[in-house]
Amino acid sequence: MRAAVGAFLVAVGCTIPCLAEEPGFRPPTAYPPGPLGEMVAKGEQIFTDTPGEAGLYARSALSCESCHLDRGRDSQSSPMWAAVPMYPQYLGRNRRVITLGQRIQDCFRYSMNGAAPDLGSNVLTALESYLFWLSRGAAIGAKTPSRGYPLLSDPELDPNPDRGRKVFVEKCALCHGHDGQGVKRAGRYVFPPLWGPLSYNWGAGMAKVENAGRFIKANMPFGLGGGLTDQDAWDVAAFIDSRPRPQDPRFTGDVAETMGKYHRDGDYYGRVVDGVLLGASP
Ligand code: HEC
Ligand code: HEC
Structure with missing residues (x-):
């Protein structure tokens, strides 16, 4: 890869x-x-x-x-x-x-x-x-500072998908495609899809805006990790995590009920963004 x-x-x-x-x-x-x-x-x-x-x-x-x-x-x-x-x-x-x-x-x-x-x-x-x-040689039970994705400071402004869309167009679309669906070469994705039917589903850790923001701040654009401002990382995470993606496997048959049970905060499941009810796709 x-x-x-x-x-x-x-x-x-x-x-x-x-x-x-x-x-x-x-x-x-x-x-x-x-x-x-x-x-x-x-x-x-x-x-x-x-x-x-x-x-x-x-x-x-x-x-x-x-x-x-x-x-x-x-x-x-x-x-x-x-x-x-x-x-x-x-x-x-x-x-x-x-x-x-x-x-x-x-x-x-x-x-x-x-x-x-x-x-x-x-x-x-x-x-x-x-x-x-x-992990050979790592101490069992000892938590290292590298565990998980690096922390990101709280955003000054609430994360905003519209501001995030601008960051996406300028800094991400080059590799992930203008439609966010990634790029395939010789039958293999060289740049993975960020939303839509072939991306992670609503139950994934990355569907939480904070997790995505932390990953993105530290690692994206690929090879230039750390280059975005914290606010841009939060906003672009809010943008990609407020697009449609596959249903949460814990779906109860009802979006509002599933939202209440598993998505009370931290993500966009069950909300309407750009006229689309998120969590309604199969
Ligand atoms: C230079 C190309 C490039 C650019 C620009 C880029 N990415 Fe990526 N991105 C990648 C690659 C490659 C991977 C997968 C890494 C691997 O497989 O080793 C990835 C993985 C990801 C992932 C995790 C996998 C997935 O599909 O969800 C997210 C989220 C992501 N990028 C978001 C972004 C965001 C947001 C931006 C803009 C700030 C961005 N990327 C800019 C190349 C790029
Ligand atoms: C879409 C991005 C994504 C993909 C693909 C992915 N992971 Fe993860 N993984 C995460 C996130 C985000 C977390 C942290 C989850 C959380 O906090 O809920 C995580 C956590 C983990 C952990 C626990 C880390 C810890 O410190 O406890 C393991 C182990 C793991 N992933 C293994 C895998 C394996 C194996 C695969 C492939 C079968 C995989 N992951 C695919 C995003 C991803």
Whole structure:
């Protein structure tokens, strides 16, 4: 993926600075020997090309790497090596203690808008092996500053989709397309869709404006992370997260009821923006 993106960036006249890793922690580079190494390599392929390698479980055109950059190693985009040592843990959203495997299942349900592969299935075992290997040497149970996406200060003005549309046109459309539907080359998305039927669904973490703002501020435009003002990051996040996207799998059959149960704040589900009732698409 980075090679394809790099070639595109050179074509449009920019270069990619090195993607960030945690000072002091280096995920390994050489695969372990034998069958475990094969499983790790398989997991890495699934992580970087999820539709191609685990298409049965993913209806979106995204890969894990679309949001966890540099194969899940980049310290600015919720790195996998900072997550793994923290599981099992209690998660408020699930209202129970979940394992790493169950956390990955949720990514399939929401971010990949798909179906969760069974615990113990090849896909899940490969991903768990890959994530575990990336985390070798990290201290179990020790929270690092790189966990999750970097924090973003509160916006001075309420996040606004109309202001965000201007940021999108100027700084994002070049890669993600004017319609936000991404760009495909040789059958693979080099630039992933930001909304619409092939993007993440309403239950995904990225559908919350704050999460998207944090990811965008730190990482977008790709290769130029940190370049937007905080306000622009909030506004453009509000813009992309107020476009239609696939239904929340927890849909009760009624948009208002689903909104009341799962979307009381932090996102645009159930609201009318530009004349469209969000959450009404299948
Ligand atoms: C659309 C963007 C997106 C995609 C695609 C995506 N994730 Fe995530 N992921 C997130 C966000 C956002 C969070 C933080 C979620 C939250 O706070 O609810 C997250 C959290 C996680 C976590 C927990 C991190 C922690 O520190 O506890 C793991 C593990 C994870 N993702 C793995 C994956 C895997 C594996 C895939 C591919 C099957 C994937 N993700 C695909 C956006 C994404
Ligand atoms: C130079 C090209 C480029 C530009 C400009 C760019 N992006 Fe991206 N964006 C990417 C690539 C490439 C990825 C996926 C990274 C990967 O797979 O390694 C991505 C991923 C994303 C994602 C997570 C995946 C998804 O589809 O939801 C979001 C959200 C996003 N970009 C938003 C933005 C926003 C907002 C802007 C403008 C401020 C922007 N991008 C500008 C190339 C770009």
